[in-house]
Amino acid sequence: MASTKRDARENRKRIAIMEAKRGLRKRQARRRKRDNVAAAVAIVAVVVLAVILQLTVFSHNPTADQTATAEAGLDASASPSAATSATPSAGPSAGATATAPGTNTANIPPASTADGKTFTGELSLNGSPLGIQINGTAAPQAAAVFKSLADESFFNGLSCHRLTNADTFGVLQCGSKTGDGSGDPSYQWGPVENSPADGKYPAGSIAVARGSSTYSNGTQFFIVYKDTVLPQTDGGYTIMGKVTSGLDVVQKIADAGITGGTTDGAPVTPVTIDSFTLQ
Numbered sequence: 001m002a003s004t005k006r007d008a009r010e011n012r013k014r015i016a017i018m019e020a021k022r023g024l025r026k027r028q029a030r031r032r033k034r035d036n037v038a039a040a041v042a043i044v045a046v047v048v049l050a051v052i053l054q055l056t057v058f059s060h061n062p063t064a065d066q067t068a069t070a071e072a073g074l075d076a077s078a079s080p081s082a083a084t085s086a087t088p089s090a091g092p093s094a095g096a097t098a099t100a101p102g103t104n105t106a107n108i109p110p111a112s113t114a115d116g117k118t119f120t121g122e123l124s125l126n127g128s129p130l131g132i133q134i135n136g137t138a139a140p141q142a143a144a145v146f147k148s149l150a151d152e153s154f155f156n157g158l159s160c161h162r163l164t165n166a167d168t169f170g171v172l173q174c175g176s177k178t179g180d181g182s183g184d185p186s187y188q189w190g191p192v193e194n195s196p197a198d199g200k201y202p203a204g205s206i207a208v209a210r211g212s213s214t215y216s217n218g219t220q221f222f223i224v225y226k227d228t229v230l231p232q233t234d235g236g237y238t239i240m241g242k243v244t245s246g247l248d249v250v251q252k253i254a255d256a257g258i259t260g261g262t263t264d265g266a267p268v269t270p271v272t273i274d275s276f277t278l279q
Contacts, residue, residue, distance in 0.1 A: 102215060104189040105189065108145060108189040109144045111143075114136035114143035114147055116140070119133070119136065119143060121150065121278035122277050123273070123275075123277075125273060126272055126274070128249040129249075130243050130247065131243065131246055135240060138193065146221070147278050150278040151278070154219065155219075155275070156274065157272065158179065159176070159270065159273065160173060160273065161173065161176055161179055161266060162266065162267075163254060163264075165257075165264075166263045166264070168228060169229070169230075170227075170254060171222040173221070173222040174221060174223070175220040175273075176219070177219060188217065188218055189215065189217050190213070192235045193238045193240070194239045194240070195235065196232070201227070203227050203247065205223075205228075205242055206221060206224075207222055207237045208237060212234075222237075223247075226254075254267075
């Protein structure tokens with residue numbers, strides 16, 4: 001009799017253990033299912049976000065058939081990879097707030113320091129030199145600003161963050177202090193000088209990038225490596241000088257392409273300004 005009761009107790013224990021294990025397996029299965037569903041949802045969300053970014057990033061960038069959009073892309077308030085806007089007037093700068101109409105920030109050198117002068121020098125990119133000339137007669141305010149910045153070695157170590165290669169829009173933009181096209185609201189100036197009325201920026205031109213107003217120039221500039229056309233409806237961009245030798249250095253950078261295979265964005269070849277000197 002005692003043996004029978006003991007056997008019954010053992011059977012109940014075994015059954016209880018089996019049911020506990022069965023319950024644990026069911027809970028684990030439900031948990032795995034929930035985890036799998038959550039992982040699937042997360043993957044779908046990432047894919048959707050990637051698609052959205054693919055469609056929106058650079059969607060405003062210029063094409064050969066949309067020179068107006070091209071100009072907007074060069075606007076300092078637009079962003080290249082990330083619609084950035086900088087102080088410069090013809091290249092992507094990083095969302096800088098323009099100064100009051102017709103005014104410069106207090107730290108801008110006067111145009112009189114460069115008026116009537118011609119400065120020559122060298123811009124070194126990735127160890128390769130470009131001969132440059134800055135025209136203080138055609139663009140005295142721009143010449144004064146860039147001579148001052150060059151004397152302070154401001155550009156040394158900065159990058160050229162934006163490259164375009166549409167049919168009639170080929171520029172390399174440089175001089176963003178943050179390296180992403182953002183501008184410095186505490187360093188803005190104007191006016192736009194020596195802007196071509198026909199909107200044609202010849203290969204070799206060195207121009208100033210800017211934001212939304214003609215008094216939102218800053219520290220960014222762009223080198224035109226092939227003939228470029230930009231609408232001048234909002235004032236255009238200051239051509240302050242030209243490349244006198246070594247333009248092929250920029251062409252080689254352009255030939256290497258743009259990240260993501262687009263026509264406007266970061267160059268595949270990272271570009272560092274070794275030095276920018278003017279005499």
